[in-house]
Amino acid sequence: MSEEKIIDGMQYGFVPNRHLWYFEYYTPGNCGIFMKMNKHLYSAQSKYQRIDIFETDFFGRVFSLDGITMTTEKDDFFYHEMLVHVPMFMHPNPKKVLVIGGGDGGSVREVLKHKSVEKVIMCEIDEMVVEAAKKYLPVTASKLDDPRVELVFEDGSQFVRNFKNEFDVIIIDSTDPTAGEGGHLFTEDFYKACFDALKENGTLSAESEDWLYDGAWLRLAYSRIKKVFPVTKLYLGFMPTYPSGMWGYTFASKGIDPIKDFDPEKVKNFGEELKYYNEEIHKAAFALPTFLKKELENL
Amino acid sequence: MSEEKIIDGMQYGFVPNRHLWYFEYYTPGNCGIFMKMNKHLYSAQSKYQRIDIFETDFFGRVFSLDGITMTTEKDDFFYHEMLVHVPMFMHPNPKKVLVIGGGDGGSVREVLKHKSVEKVIMCEIDEMVVEAAKKYLPVTASKLDDPRVELVFEDGSQFVRNFKNEFDVIIIDSTDPTAGEGGHLFTEDFYKACFDALKENGTLSAESEDWLYDGAWLRLAYSRIKKVFPVTKLYLGFMPTYPSGMWGYTFASKGIDPIKDFDPEKVKNFGEELKYYNEEIHKAAFALPTFLKKELENL
Numbered sequence: 001m002s003e004e005k006i007i008d009g010m011q012y013g014f015v016p017n018r019h020l021w022y023f024e025y026y027t028p029g030n031c032g033i034f035m036k037m038n039k040h041l042y043s044a045q046s047k048y049q050r051i052d053i054f055e056t057d058f059f060g061r062v063f064s065l066d067g068i069t070m071t072t073e074k075d076d077f078f079y080h081e082m083l084v085h086v087p088m089f090m091h092p093n094p095k096k097v098l099v100i101g102g103g104d105g106g107s108v109r110e111v112l113k114h115k116s117v118e119k120v121i122m123c124e125i126d127e128m129v130v131e132a133a134k135k136y137l138p139v140t141a142s143k144l145d146d147p148r149v150e151l152v153f154e155d156g157s158q159f160v161r162n163f164k165n166e167f168d169v170i171i172i173d174s175t176d177p178t179a180g181e182g183g184h185l186f187t188e189d190f191y192k193a194c195f196d197a198l199k200e201n202g203t204l205s206a207e208s209e210d211w212l213y214d215g216a217w218l219r220l221a222y223s224r225i226k227k228v229f230p231v232t233k234l235y236l237g238f239m240p241t242y243p244s245g246m247w248g249y250t251f252a253s254k255g256i257d258p259i260k261d262f263d264p265e266k267v268k269n270f271g272e273e274l275k276y277y278n279e280e281i282h283k284a285a286f287a288l289p290t291f292l293k294k295e296l297e298n299l
Numbered sequence: 300m301s302e303e304k305i306i307d308g309m310q311y312g313f314v315p316n317r318h319l320w321y322f323e324y325y326t327p328g329n330c331g332i333f334m335k336m337n338k339h340l341y342s343a344q345s346k347y348q349r350i351d352i353f354e355t356d357f358f359g360r361v362f363s364l365d366g367i368t369m370t371t372e373k374d375d376f377f378y379h380e381m382l383v384h385v386p387m388f389m390h391p392n393p394k395k396v397l398v399i400g401g402g403d404g405g406s407v408r409e410v411l412k413h414k415s416v417e418k419v420i421m422c423e424i425d426e427m428v429v430e431a432a433k434k435y436l437p438v439t440a441s442k443l444d445d446p447r448v449e450l451v452f453e454d455g456s457q458f459v460r461n462f463k464n465e466f467d468v469i470i471i472d473s474t475d476p477t478a479g480e481g482g483h484l485f486t487e488d489f490y491k492a493c494f495d496a497l498k499e500n501g502t503l504s505a506e507s508e509d510w511l512y513d514g515a516w517l518r519l520a521y522s523r524i525k526k527v528f529p530v531t532k533l534y535l536g537f538m539p540t541y542p543s544g545m546w547g548y549t550f551a552s553k554g555i556d557p558i559k560d561f562d563p564e565k566v567k568n569f570g571e572e573l574k575y576y577n578e579e580i581h582k583a584a585f586a587l588p589t590f591l592k593k594e595l596e597n598l
């Protein structure tokens with residue numbers, strides 16, 4: 001077995017001749033993570049992407065698209081709580097929510113912890129992802145059959161254009177911009193459509209990749225959202241199984257400020273179980289390391 | 300080549316038959332990170348541990364002990380700034396500092412950015428690490444020849460017992476407790492000796508491992524330090540090339556509180572270049588995710 005073959009295998013995400021190890025390759029860094037797999041539960045090529053779900057001892061079930069880790073049972077709540085609760089708690093009374101992407105269901109699960117919510121539309125391009133999640137990822141998909149949830153299988157970047165002044169909160173839970181059709185959810189045009197689909201008090205969050213390897217996407221997402229929304233702030237959270245472990249999210253709104261207008265009492269009295277997010281984490285997440293602050297100042 | 304052989308290779312840190320990839324194996328998680336190596340610059344077995352320094356395109360030079368990544372040129376400042384500046388800024392006027400471990404020199408480099416410092420003793424057990432760092436890691440070792448620095452090559456857990464009421468700040472920049480003699484620097488006895496060696500206004504920081512894979516060490520370090528010091532607080536920082544990317548540090552003092560007694564103006568007016576740490580990061584680092592807060596409450 002030549003070295004060349006191994007490198008090819010890694011770039012594909014799964015080393016074909018060593019099916020017991022999962023390798024995720026972070027291309028810009030010539031590096032990545034690996035995990036010992038116990039059992040490959042599901043593997044399919046949909047119209048949009050390769051879908052894999054497998055079992056590990058440590059991370060539980062792991063879900064990947066095009067060889068890029070999306071969710072593990074171990075740390076899904078790090079990501080989903082940070083993506084969802086920042087815009088949800090910043091809205092005074094969120095009733096109608098749009099989740100774009102988020103096929104594993106983790107974002108919907110978190111949205112529904114807010115009692116005020118009457119309706120969540122989840123627009124996921126790939127129906128096969130949702131079917132696989134319902135079957136193999138109960139940890140994230142548990143609330144997808146809730147009566148308040150409407151599932152739409154369309155390109156979210158187009159779907160959002162059907163609405164004006166409709167949603168209280170929009171959550172952009174996209175895949176990696178380089179995987180499948182993920183890039184559609186990183187255009188200025190799309191962010192403009194989100195702005196229009198939000199009501200006056202509307203808040204939005206968007207997963208914004210990592211700084212270390214994919215700094216270009218983070219800067220792009222942030223600077224494009226900033227062109228569209230009067231209030232735009234990047235925040236960070238730990239996310240062990242995503243590249244670098246330092247994950248970027250963008251908060252945006254038509255006027256609500258995520259620090260000045262934040263009410264910690266609302267979080268303290270929430271009454272639902274949260275494992276990562278709390279009132280101190282909310283404020284802390286907007287404190288950026290100096291190198292990142294400087295980069296954003298120049299955008 | 301059988302699967303068994305590959306697994307053995309990974310556990311050792313370097314896959315012998317694929318010298319162009321560095322694998323760090325996180326044993327409790329059956330997982331790890333890998334990096335493409337360009338060139339192996341240095342490899343030696345000292346009395347205490349295996350030392351490796353190699354070059355990569357993305358991370359620059361990488362330094363590992365017993366196959367565990369200690370420093371990369373790309374992200375050394377994430378770790379060293381968080382370990383050093385929290386206790387240094389909390390001390391009203393740090394003149395005499397003890398660094399225990401820290402052989403690559405990164406902690407000393409950061410300590411010397413504080414103008415008040417008259418003397419730093421760095422006590423590193425392994426002289427070969429310091430020699431290798433001076434030769435191959437100028438990014439961290441650049442200040443080891445400063446006249447204010449005294450290098451001592453002894454077991455820090457014993458060396459600190461020579462002092463009573465001597466230091467303003469002690470920084471425990473240990474290797475992994477499972478590597479070399481690292482475990483010595485995680486005992487209650489040792490923390491008690493640090494307490495005695497500190498002056499009345501003394502502050503201390505200790506690297507405290509990660510929660511996801513090595514939670515036992517983090518809890519142990521924190522709870523033992525807490526038994527000894529009246530003020531003990533865990534804080535967190537991003538650290539991409541360490542396990543999980545979420546790195547724990549413990550701050551301790553004889554009375555100074557790292558939040559209530561913190562003066563952000565001191566940091567704003569520092570006048571030295573810092574790339575990660577700033578006054579907002581200082582406060583944010585003490586905000587812990589709920590799962591971790593709960594664990595610490597029970598210790």
